[in-house]
Amino acid sequence: MPNFPHLIQSHFDKPSEDLGAIEKRVLKRAHERKVISTDVNAAFSANASLGERVADSIARIGGSWSFIISFLTFLVAWTALNTFILASGAFDPYPFIFLNLILSMIAAIQAPIIMMSQNRQAERDRFEAAKDYEVNLKAELEVLSLHQKIDIQVINELSSLREDVSRLTKLLEARG
Numbered sequence: 001m002p003n004f005p006h007l008i009q010s011h012f013d014k015p016s017e018d019l020g021a022i023e024k025r026v027l028k029r030a031h032e033r034k035v036i037s038t039d040v041n042a043a044f045s046a047n048a049s050l051g052e053r054v055a056d057s058i059a060r061i062g063g064s065w066s067f068i069i070s071f072l073t074f075l076v077a078w079t080a081l082n083t084f085i086l087a088s089g090a091f092d093p094y095p096f097i098f099l100n101l102i103l104s105m106i107a108a109i110q111a112p113i114i115m116m117s118q119n120r121q122a123e124r125d126r127f128e129a130a131k132d133y134e135v136n137l138k139a140e141l142e143v144l145s146l147h148q149k150i151d152i153q154v155i156n157e158l159s160s161l162r163e164d165v166s167r168l169t170k171l172l173e174a175r176g
Contacts (some may be wrong), residue, residue, distance in 0.1 A: 026134050030141045037135045040128045052120055059117030062110055075099075 019027070029036045048056075061067050078099055082090040092098040 022130070022134055023137065026137045027141065030138050030145075036138045038131060040124075040131050043131075044124050044127050048120075052116070055113050055116040056120060058110070059114045062114060 026036060045053075078092070079096070082092045082096065082099075083094060
């Protein structure tokens with residue numbers, strides 16, 4: 001990391017050796033006047049594997065009202081078909097043992113996929129929080145730098161005014 005001792009001393013309450021990797025990166029980007037914010041969705045999705053994308057899609061579909069309604073429709077149709085339409089020759093008569101097997105297999109497969117997607121969402125939240133921290137830290141550094149610049153400008157103007165007042169006082173004393 002380039003050495004910015006004046007920035008480190010003025011913005012952090014610790015020596016440069018104690019700064020974390022994120023703080024060093026943000027400080028470097030701030031010094032270079034470069035943007036640090038990124039599209040979190042694009043950055044996170046760029047590293048997603050095929051399995052992760054499939055898990056997200058299955059969780060998105062499995063947790064939707066359209067899936068719930070269509071699955072409820074399937075269950076009603078299955079029950080009606082095996083109870084009323086095929087009353088004597090039903091392929092899965094009451095208590096619908098084959099349907100229970102299908103539902104158990106779907107649940108056994110769907111539950112871990114949804115858990116994978118939830119873990120990925122938690123990882124995404126941590127990634128987004130880290131990016132938010134970086135952006136907030138850079139914004140704070142920029143605000144502190146602006147305060148310093150304004151303070152220096154005010155001090156310079158006050159010094160100039162003091163010199164002007166001193167000069168005017170000497171002129172008045174010389175005339176009087």
